[in-house]
Amino acid sequence: MEYMILIYSDEQAWANMPQDQLKAVYGEYMSYSQELAEAGVIRGGSELAPSTSATTLSLRNGEVVTTDGPYAETKEQLGGYYLIEAENLDQALAWARKCPGVKAGHLEVRPLMKDPTA
Amino acid sequence: MIAHLVEQIFRQEGGRILAGLIRYLDGDFDLAEDALQDAFARAFEAWAREGMPDRPGAWLTRVAQRRAIDLLRRRRAAPIVEGELAELAEVVVDEPEEEIVNASGIEDDRLRLIFTCCHPALAPAAQAALALRTLCGLTTREIARAFLETEATTAQRIVRAKKKIREARITYEVPRAEQLPERLAAVLSVIYLVFNEAYSATEKASFVRVELSREAIRLGRLLHELLPGEPEATGLLALMLFHDARRAARVDAAGEIVPLAEQDRTLWDREKIEEGVALLDAAVAQRRSGSYQIQAAIAALHARAARAEETDWPQIAALYGGLLQRQPTPVVELNAAVALAMAGRLDEGLGWIAALERRGELAGYHLLPAAKAELLRRADRPAEAMTAYQLAISLVNNPAERAFLERRLAQLH
Numbered sequence: 001m002e003y004m005i006l007i008y009s010d011e012q013a014w015a016n017m018p019q020d021q022l023k024a025v026y027g028e029y030m031s032y033s034q035e036l037a038e039a040g041v042i043r044g045g046s047e048l049a050p051s052t053s054a055t056t057l058s059l060r061n062g063e064v065v066t067t068d069g070p071y072a073e074t075k076e077q078l079g080g081y082y083l084i085e086a087e088n089l090d091q092a093l094a095w096a097r098k099c100p101g102v103k104a105g106h107l108e109v110r111p112l113m114k115d116p117t118a
Numbered sequence: 119m120i121a122h123l124v125e126q127i128f129r130q131e132g133g134r135i136l137a138g139l140i141r142y143l144d145g146d147f148d149l150a151e152d153a154l155q156d157a158f159a160r161a162f163e164a165w166a167r168e169g170m171p172d173r174p175g176a177w178l179t180r181v182a183q184r185r186a187i188d189l190l191r192r193r194r195a196a197p198i199v200e201g202e203l204a205e206l207a208e209v210v211v212d213e214p215e216e217e218i219v220n221a222s223g224i225e226d227d228r229l230r231l232i233f234t235c236c237h238p239a240l241a242p243a244a245q246a247a248l249a250l251r252t253l254c255g256l257t258t259r260e261i262a263r264a265f266l267e268t269e270a271t272t273a274q275r276i277v278r279a280k281k282k283i284r285e286a287r288i289t290y291e292v293p294r295a296e297q298l299p300e301r302l303a304a305v306l307s308v309i310y311l312v313f314n315e316a317y318s319a320t321e322k323a324s325f326v327r328v329e330l331s332r333e334a335i336r337l338g339r340l341l342h343e344l345l346p347g348e349p350e351a352t353g354l355l356a357l358m359l360f361h362d363a364r365r366a367a368r369v370d371a372a373g374e375i376v377p378l379a380e381q382d383r384t385l386w387d388r389e390k391i392e393e394g395v396a397l398l399d400a401a402v403a404q405r406r407s408g409s410y411q412i413q414a415a416i417a418a419l420h421a422r423a424a425r426a427e428e429t430d431w432p433q434i435a436a437l438y439g440g441l442l443q444r445q446p447t448p449v450v451e452l453n454a455a456v457a458l459a460m461a462g463r464l465d466e467g468l469g470w471i472a473a474l475e476r477r478g479e480l481a482g483y484h485l486l487p488a489a490k491a492e493l494l495r496r497a498d499r500p501a502e503a504m505t506a507y508q509l510a511i512s513l514v515n516n517p518a519e520r521a522f523l524e525r526r527l528a529q530l531h
Contacts, residue, residue, distance in 0.1 A: 088289040
């Protein structure tokens with residue numbers, strides 16, 4: 001079963017982080033990704049560009065309207081994700097716990113919808 | 119007659135049978151519940167006709183298993199999904215008439231069920247509702263009444279929780295050793311939540327609430343029996359027994375709250391207290407202290423004092439100090455401050471409460487001014503006590519507690 005680990009964090013804090021600290025955090029993410037890869041559970045994942053680069057589409061009066069910015073203006077924004085394979089929620093949560101993102105924000109763990117036709 | 123027997127078996131063995139069924143059905147709560155309900159319905163007829171089987175539990179398990187497979191076949195009638203059905207069919211061929219679990223296996227099943235119901239990924243209220251429903255056999259209506267919410271709300275909680283168990287794949291397992299402490303803590307807190315819900319009850323709906331506290335103790339007993347090597351589980355059971363032992367003395371004939379110091383101690387249930395003491399001793403002997411054991415030890419000191427004046431407050435204050443290290447919350451701090459004041463260090467205790475007040479973390483919590491008022495009253499400082507009572511009255515919600523505070527205030531006039 002596949003689970004998505006969604007990483008939410010304060011973009012402002014991220015942007016203001018000193019260079020050496022930033023480097024250390026990236027290092028942590030690198031080794032985390034590597035650990036997932038070595039365990040054979042990683043199915044995908046990436047950091048996302050800041051939410052200032054986001055574009056939101058929505059339907060208004062039957063027309064698709066394009067607006068600048070993320071869907072919701074909140075302090076913490078989705079900043080990246082991992083897609084992992086795990087047998088059950090406990091396993092997925094155990095992997096999520098090790099994710100560096102847990103130290104500076106919130107992680108949301110969600111199963112991918114099972115194929116209803118399978 | 120039969121109806122009464124079936125009901126009794128449902129209460130006593132329903133949780134056990136359901137726990138086994140859920141495992142048998144690979145974690146499908148709904149299917150297991152439906153099948154068990156049908157099995158009980160069938161028991162009414164069959165037992166009235168043919169008499170009680172030797173092992174009603176085994177009979178019910180067997181009938182429920184068959185029923186579950188029927189339901190599964192029907193549910194999957196078209197299109198037939200090969201995998202699951204074939205697997206189940208195989209199980210049935212392999213073990214056609216046998217009860218699929220042995221004595222220790224049954225215990226494992228209930229342990230699985232309790233850990234699944236109390237998984238921290240479920241909302242606490244849903245954990246409690248699910249545990250009461252599956253392990254204690256309470257109906258949704260009974261749970262709703264006990265938690266003073268609508269039946270629809272409770273039903274929705276349960277449906278959502280079950281859906282999450284299925285969709286997020288919360289496994290039907292006893293957690294591994296390294297996860298056990300955290301997961302056990304979640305189970306204990308759910309049981310205590312159920313108990314406190316009952317304990318804080320006022321005259322309104324008090325009957326169901328008494329039932330609820332009985333269920334909490336039943337769950338605590340179950341956990342203690344299933345995990346005898348976990349002193350915190352034993353400590354929680356002891357704690358609940360000590361509190362429950364005082365039930366008859368907590369409210370007077372007029373339904374008014376009687377504070378601990380003024381309770382008629384001859385009304386306390388000695389048997390429960392003794393059981394609690396024995397349990398606590400056994401837990402403490404394991405030499406792994408914890409919050410529930412400390413709270414039970416505090417409750418034991420109250421329970422063992424023949425008169426309020428004989429209460430060993432210095433020891434209680436010391437225990438609160440230990441609890442505070444484990445649970446550094448302002449509410450525990452307030453209790454520690456009161457114990458210190460009661461232990462003969464009144465000024466220090468009041469000073470501590472004043473410091474807590476300044477920090478503002480308990481702003482709006484009526485028990486802070488209530489505790490302060492009580493200490494000031496004892497210290498014979500009526501003017502200050504009155505101000506504190508007035509503040510407490512302005513913050514309290516529970517009508518019985520309000521009446522008690524108003525009575526106290528009136529006594530000072």
